[in-house]
Amino acid sequence: MSPFSYPSSPRPLVALLAALLLAVQVQATALTTLLAANERSCYYADVDGAGEKVGFYFAVQSGGNFEIDYVVMDPDDKVLLEGVAEKQGDYIFTANKVGEYSFCFENEAYTNDKLLDFDIMVESEPRRTLSAQQQPLKEHTSALEESTYKISGLLSSVTRTQKYFHTRHHRNFSTVLSTQSRIFWFTVLECVIIIAMSLLQVWILKTFFSRSGR
Structure with missing residues (x-):
């Protein structure tokens, strides 16, 4: 008998890989931009499926009194979020329509240049159906998946x-x-x-x- 012992089953490794496959998929864009006085700038994010979560964060880092106007619109140009003279914002909403969402910053009412930090995040949570061979791994994947969500x-x-x-x-x-x-x-x-x-x-x-x- 060999003095070295090997795992009798690769189930823990397979369970870990399955949990990673079940992890949340996130597409995010973190940018820093300089918005000149009397300028309007728009950015776009594509949503591939209805019901996906969209996160939008911005903060004025410098310029004037740290105020900026913003507007968020869906693919049909319907206003979802808007604000006037806001310093920062952090929002999460559900995208009910598939298509291109626009995120616009307006500095047209101000005379100072503004330095902006902002994130646009599109999040989806795909769920895979376990096959008959993977059913014994269900308990392992559930625990690992919960841990993954907590860490996230x-x-x-x-x-x-x-x-x-x-x-x-x-x-x-x-x-x-x-x-x-x-x-x-x-x-x-x-x-x-x-x-x-x-x-x-x-x-x-x-x-x-x-x-x-x-």
Whole structure:
């Protein structure tokens, strides 16, 4: 008998592969774009089946008061989501129609350029029917599939938290730059006023003594 022992059945490995096949399939697009003043920009996502979940996230990182207008429309140009002067948004909706969905950002009412981070996610959950030979693996795949969904949910939570801190970092950094600029110009103005007052005092004293001499 060999001193090495081998697995009697490859079922755990097959169960793991089956669970991965049953995992959620996600198509996502994460972008950063600069939207100029008085500009409108649209992006599109294709939905291949009715009932799929569509996620839409955006956050204004810098520019003005961090406000932007947006509108989301279905393939029939019906408005699904819209907002005016929004700083950020995180939405999930069900796509009831197959086709191309549009996600538009409008900066036409503002005079500052805007730096935007946004995600467009199309999610589907395919379910495979287990054959007769795979029925013994049902318990293994169910447990692994549940664990996979839990891990996916935790990763989504971590990703959202990272996006939140990323947005807060950009906004706070923009506030710091704005404060530094204001302090600099206030200091320049203060120096100009001090120099002007000094020159004015010299002129007044010179005029006073000139008149006294007379």
